[in-house]
Amino acid sequence: MSKLHFYRKQAGLSQAKLANLVEVSRQTINLIENHKYNPSLHLCIRIAKVLGSDLNTLFWEDSDYEEK
Amino acid sequence: MKKNNFYTKLIKRLYGTNGVLDEYKLQKINSIGNVSFMIMAVYTLISSFVVTLMMSWNVSLYNILIIYTATNFLVLMALLAYILIAVSKLKLDEISVDDKPNYKKRLAKFRKSAIISGIGFFFVTRILSLFSPADITLLDRIVSPKDNVIQLIEALIFVIFMYIVMKRKIYQEK
Numbered sequence: 233m234s235k236l237h238f239y240r241k242q243a244g245l246s247q248a249k250l251a252n253l254v255e256v257s258r259q260t261i262n263l264i265e266n267h268k269y270n271p272s273l274h275l276c277i278r279i280a281k282v283l284g285s286d287l288n289t290l291f292w293e294d295s296d297y298e299e300k
Numbered sequence: 301m302k303k304n305n306f307y308t309k310l311i312k313r314l315y316g317t318n319g320v321l322d323e324y325k326l327q328k329i330n331s332i333g334n335v336s337f338m339i340m341a342v343y344t345l346i347s348s349f350v351v352t353l354m355m356s357w358n359v360s361l362y363n364i365l366i367i368y369t370a371t372n373f374l375v376l377m378a379l380l381a382y383i384l385i386a387v388s389k390l391k392l393d394e395i396s397v398d399d400k401p402n403y404k405k406r407l408a409k410f411r412k413s414a415i416i417s418g419i420g421f422f423f424v425t426r427i428l429s430l431f432s433p434a435d436i437t438l439l440d441r442i443v444s445p446k447d448n449v450i451q452l453i454e455a456l457i458f459v460i461f462m463y464i465v466m467k468r469k470i471y472q473e474k
Contacts, residue, residue, distance in 0.1 A: 256323070256324070257324070258319075258396040259394055269324055275323060
């Protein structure tokens with residue numbers, strides 16, 4: 233489960249509701265959660281604001297950081 | 301939400317996409333459009349060269365026109381098919397609904413659209429069929445029960461097909 237998926241569920245939002253709030257399609261949220269699409273920084277910021285979180289918490293890949 | 305300006309509406313209509321035209325959809329549409337443009341550009345170059353060559357060989361202008369028109373039409377149909385398949389494969393035409401009442405509302409809207417399309421289909425095919433050569437008078441052809449019934453059945457099949465195609469685009473989040 234991706235971090236975005238986890239925090240979205242924690243906020244009690246469906247993919248469609250989150251998509252509506254950040255003005256994208258549900259499909260885009262689904263693709264981001266499944267790591268099939270890299271959102272723009274602008275979209276990442278909008279998602280973080282809606283979920284009341286920050287970019288690191290939602291989008292930073294811990295495994296990549298540990299490898300470095 | 302991106303403003304529904306003329307450009308956005310045109311993109312949605314041409315590519316058959318639904319819902320918000322967000323960054324992901326725009327990215328994919330741009331790449332589909334780029335491939336289509338490249339194919340058209342290469343085809344136009346080659347076809348123009350071939351037409352010029354045929355004219356220098358003194359091939360009949362009528363034949364050149366027929367061949368050129370026919371190949372243009374075929375290439376255009378092939379491109380439209382590519383766009384349709386690419387959009388469908390990437391699910392850019394997906395319609396997302398999050399609850400049952402909205403789902404039912406959408407289905408009702410699709411039924412209405414399919415029926416209106418079917419009526420339009422019936423009249424267009426009926427009018428086009430009147431242009432084909434026949435031994436009976438125009439009035440007899442218009443009121444012919446056999447032709448009307450056949451075209452009604454075709455329109456009904458079209459309505460069912462359109463409804464099924466539209467229904468497949470709906471995604472209901474569970």
